[in-house]
Amino acid sequence: MTLSEIDIKSEGQRGFGVDVPDDPHPGTARRSLSRNALIWRRLRSTPRFWIGACSLVFLILFATVGPLLSPYTIEDQDVLYFNKPPSIVHWFGTDTLGHDILVQTMVGLQKSLIIGFVAGPLATALAAVIGAFAGYVGGTADKVIAWFIDLMLVLPTFFILILLYPVYGGNWVIMMFYLALTGWMIMAQVIRSQTRSLRERDFVKAARYMGFNPWSVVTRHIIPNVASLLIIDATLGIGAMILAETTLSFFGFGVQPPDVSLGTLLENGQAAATTRSWLFIAPAGVLVWLMLSINLVGDALRDAVDPTSGVNRG
Amino acid sequence: MIIYLLRRILNYIILTAVASTLAYVLASTNLKPTADLEARRPPVPQASIDMVLDKLGVNPNVPLIERVWVWFTNVLHGDLGMTINNKHVWDAMAVRAGVSLQLLLIGSILGAIIGVILGIWGAVAQYKASDQVVTVVSYLVFATPTFVLGILSMIGATQFNHAIGTQLIVFSGQYSADTPPEFWAQLGDRLSHLLLPTLVLIVIGATSYSRYQRNSMLDVLGADYIRTARSKGLTRGRALIRHGVRVALIPMSTFFAYSFGTLIAGATLLELVFSWHGMGELAITSIQKQDVNAVAGSTLFVAVLILCSSTLSEILYAALDPRVRR
Amino acid sequence: MADLAGGRPLLEVKNLSVTFPQGESDVLAVRDISYTIHEGEFLGIVGESGSGKSVSSLAVMGLLPDTAEVTGEILFAGKSLLTMDDRALSRIRGSELAIVFQDPLSALTPVYTIGDQISEALRLHDRMLSKQAAEARAIELLKIVGIPDATRRVKAFPHEFSGGMRQRAMIAMAIANNPRLIIADEPTTALDVTIQAQILEVLEEAKRITGAAVSLITHDLGVVAGHADRVAVMYAGKMVEFGTVDQIFHEPTMPYTIGLLRSVPNIRTAGTERLVPLEGRPPSLAALPPGCPFAARCPIALPKCHEVEPTLQPHGRDIEHTSACHRADEIASGALTPPQIFPRPEALALGARAQGETVLTVENLVKHFPLMRGGVFRRRVGTVRAVDGVSFEVQAGRTLAIVGESGCGKTTTILELMELTAPQSGRIVLEGRDIATLSRGDRRELRSDIQIVFQDPAAAVDPRLPVGEVIAEPLLAQGVPRQAREQRVAELLDLVGLDASMAERYPHEFSGGQRQRIGIARGLATDPKVLVLDEPVSALDVSIQAGVINLLQDLRDKLGLSLVFVAHDLAVVRQIADDVAVMYLGRIVEHGPIADVFDDPKHPYTQALMSAAPIPDPVAERERSRVLLDGDLPSPAEQIDGCRFRTRCPLYKLLDEQAQARCVGVDPQLQPHGDVQVACHWVDRNTLVVG
Secondary structure (H helix, E strand, O other): OOOOOOHOOOOOOOOOOOOOOOOOOOOOOOOOHHHHHHHHHHHHHOOHHHHHHHHHHHHHHHHHHHHHHHOOOOOOOOOOOOOOOOOOOOOOOOOOOOHHHHHHHHHHHHHHHHHHHHHHHHHHHHHHHHHHHHHHHOOOHHHHHHHHHHHHHOOHHHHHHHHEEEEEOOOOHHHHHHHOOOHHHHHHHHHHHHHHHOOOHHHHHHHHHHHHHHHHHHHHHHHHHHHHHHHHHHHHHHHHHHHHHHHHHOOOOOOOOOOOOHHHOOOOOOOHOOOHHHHHHHHHHHHHHHHHHHHHHHHHHHHOOOOOOOOOOO | OOOHHHHHHHHHHHHHHHHHHHHHHHHHHHOOOOOHHHHHOOOOHHHHHHHHHHOOOOOOOOOOHHHHHHHHHHHHHOOOOOOOOEHHHHHHHHHHHHHHHHHHHHHHHHHHHHHHHHHHHHOOOOOHHHHHHHHHHHHHHHHHHHHHHHHHHHHHHHHHHHHHHHHOOOOOOOOOOOOOOHHHHHHHHHHHHHHHHHHHHHHHHHHHHHHHHHHHHHHHHOHHHHHHHHOOOOOHHHHHHHHHHHHHOOOOOOHHHHHHHHHHHHHHHHHHHHHOOOOHHHHHHHHOOOOOHHHHHHHHHHHHHHHHHHHHHHHHHHHHHOOOOO | OOOOOOOOOOEEEEEEEEEEEEOOOOOEEEEEEEEEEOOOOOEEEEEEOOHHHHHHHHHHHHOOOOOEEEEEEEEEEEOOOOOOOOOHHHHHHOOOOOEEOOOOOOOOOOOOOHHHHHHHHHHHHHHHHHHOHHHHHHHHHHHOOOOOOOOHHHHOOOOHHOOOHHHHHHHHHOOOOOEEEEEEEEEOOOOOOOHHHHHHHHHHHHHHHHHHHEEEEEEOOHHHHOOOOOOEEEOOOEEEEEEEHHHHOOOOOHHHHHHHHHOOOOOOOOOEEEEEEEOOOOOOOOOOOOOOOOHOOOOOOOOHHHHHOOOEOOOOOOOOOOOOOOHHHHHOOOOOHHHOOOOOOOOOOOOOOOOOOOOEEEEEEEEEEEEEEEOOOEEEEEEEEEEEEEEEEEEEEOOOEEOOOOOOOOOHHHHHHHHOOOOEEEEEOOEEEEEHOOHHHHHHHHHHEEEEEOHHHHHHHHOOOOOHHHHHHHHHHHOOOHHHHHHHHOOOOHHOOOOHHHHHHHHHOOOOHHHHHHHHHHOOOOOOOOOEEOOOOOOHHHHHHHHHHHHHHHHHHOOOOOOEEEEHOOOOHHOOEEEEEEEEOOEEEEEEHHHHHHHOOHHHHHHHHHHOOOOOHHHHHHOOOOOOOOOOOOOOOOOOOOOOHOOOOHHHHOOOOOHHHHHHHHHOOOOEEEOOOOOOOOOOHHHOOOO
């Protein structure tokens, strides 16, 4: 018998385990919470989550509704205001051609958000499928996939993407998919190792002994049990993809004019960064704010899913 | 143990070779080094274009497999081919490699050391004010792309110079051409150029290291063996330092390899932002100039750096964790 | 026995309470407990998980997490421990006060050698001690705790030690500075019975050498019965009974103690009568009801019991024997007897149950794993003979138990069975069909005839599916339509004693015992002929086990099921099995009807296993003599010529050279001896005393 009472860690108690039963009174006096409800309860009480989620919502509105409310479009040139710092007329100032920086930022953010929200979850989906498959099937297929992941990780993703630049050229839609194709490896490794340990868990063994085929076992038991990890990864992945997009665009390997993204705006603002800093500060500020919101939400999710994970792992 | 290490290193070497070759294939099939020549008016005769292509070893009429083979065997002989400016890639890289390594080595070593210390400190003083400050700063750093951080630091430095009224911090290039040739003046000039990009790289490295080390340390805080160490008569603090830190360092060896790739990418971007003539700049400009061999050469350089860091991380891992030694 | 009357006690715990603040409701882990330990005494603290037994001892050591709020007073040799700071406490810890933890793998720092860790303990309290002297002393200590080849082993890292050896090293560390009190916190829980017996012997030896008092924390009544002078019983953070070991086992006055004792099977008597289940579970420590915490499970609770919490008081002749129960006086006086409080369910239908046809035949089953090693090129360097020629039959309606230490291949055997694919070698015949000849479709169909119940109920069901779906899974795999599945789930829930309305709930809402019932219901879903059980009760609390065992017996008799029951707890095995097969290193060494094997074990290994199993009866424990095995189970990759057991065999050591030569030269096969088959050359010379 293994009454490893010292191993039972109670919620929120880091440090030496204490013999407190994890879930003391199920089914009776107070109906205990399901795992999802528990996660939601922890999430609800995390200020970080609310700060991040609210500002994320605000930024999405800023990027979608904002341009409709603005009196300017991105092509408009205000001949009275060339190169002016922020004022009551142009809140974020104007560039040398009299473009309104505020509306430029809104539209740029829109593109960056689209890229992030498509490429991030796409990369996670790839990671889930490849990782779960490799981990569950094992054997040669697993070895090949693991080696391929190692191969993909030899070069920093940034280098792979700029090598691929001539292939996708300036087409940001194709770039979005390349971002996903080069961003799944680390998570796939995590899912793979999780799956390997899940595969040895009794309930997965039981399903196998009942005669379910691998695909059913993976979809019924493996993916749902790593779902929380996937949600976290998809969230943080959005941020990572936006970061990749802005960096690529900044150096001329991403979104190309006349399309506008945060990256292209930063590129435009860079030259004058030390003299007319508003050109750079405005898109940079929005970018940092966006990343901060996404990371806050992602970290709050991670802490809610696994209270022992500590704060963000970076 | 030695054999285990050799096995791992051999695997890395194969990975590096395959990855570099694939990169060459990618560059060689997609880049058109003669685009400039072909666009000239009046048109350059096809024969001379072919001559250039042949000299670069990228004539599309030669089968790809043969081109790759020639490149690969040449690399084994230490010949990386020619750039489109008719220089040996090797020569072009030699000077730049030193510039990049200077930035990378200082950045990664100092970043790692500072990060590890901050991480341990943060974990032990969890939720105290100092820990909170480090946490907030790291959130901000994580949210900011490297190049933005670089440019922001330039804006900050400009303000600073303006405030004190002299150009104390210089941030363009590695050195100023007009510095007097005396040793101290040269050194001071180099240092003042080095300051900003290195600082940014250290901040980025230290942030990720400190987060990771802090987590690793937090995992260790609750470990049974810390309790055992205390039960032997060590105070909490000494148990954490003698038993905890030692174990918490183990995952850092893996993280070192992982983070080094990110750091290289970061350093590349910083070189461009700060107009350093390093390998990062070579990589970027050679892609823009469709210079196949230079692209392949700089990719190889990065891959070899990663190879070295992975090897180092394996050795560190084996040194830190007796469980992998056999 | 220690002198309880004279002198000041070594340790006095007065009104100790430990609270863990936790959001809305604090967890009251320990509530107002007081006890004493005298010099040289052996105190046993017994309780189930969550009873507060470990927390109270960690409080004595001052090793609770910082979040814990500790009140009361702890006096050790006259010094108040709770008022000391960490620095002052650390001078006492490890020198006068030592502790042995449960899991010796995680309790040792993985990156330092065993020797360094012992030396550290020595040099911390003796600054003058040189490094060399400390190492010499470490080797000496390792020899004392029975680690062979100590001079070499002192340089080994913890991961190079087996579980038993790590626990020995922990004890060596604890006794390094001749402590006055050793707290042993479940020191043998993670270990096999044979190793457990060795470790307890080492602990007794350590106690003899140092003269220290020992406080042994355990959930195992048998372990306490054999070693303790006095026993404290804890329940829901309270001490509910305290007395000498004989008082606790023979004249208990608290219903919880009584229920616990009656629910535990005894290897001597098991199988003849039903176990007494102790229904319900301990209350949540974060939401304690008013009154006695045991009242909800107590069959003789009065209205008062739900309102006023009883205090620990003497009720009988001896004022040292105390218990916390409002009706203890009635119990002590004999007005309420244990059988009245916890009546035994009706007796088992004894005698030979109808012996049906054979449903499962395993012949010479072999499962070998290649052992790979090598640097650049991996090559096969050996073979792990996990299962190496195992044969048995199971008849309809009968139970076969497979017992043995961990690593003996018992679990591999049944998992190989469950794969339902052609074995590496040998034959498996289920329902008259050789499974090597099955087609894909046949195999899927045949899966409904053999199902498995796993050890850990928490791991065996997918936490993300409602239990109705969990139970219906095997039916889904068989393609049973939805309507029929739902109906069957309701039947099954009823069958295992759960409410049919619970199908909607999720596994985490159930207790361990209930979850194991869900696992059993799932196993029965397809109405199998054979149910394979892998340690089905070993992850459950003692008081919960009885109910699950009773359920399995009922189901077997009601449904005519055949059970293949893998377990290491011999008392549980005796309670439920008809036949038993004892496995050692991939082979069956003794096989026969349970009563024959257990009453008169013929193989020296069976004898050693039997004698290592603790008996929850202090008198029986004192009388028995033990057959202790040397060392650990060898690795199944090791090549041992002749009899595999001879490296640890107590009989082998007594044999003359000629006889030994036969053990070395000839691998013994199973030979019939009466109804029992034994794989030993010298059954007739085996005169070892069996406890």
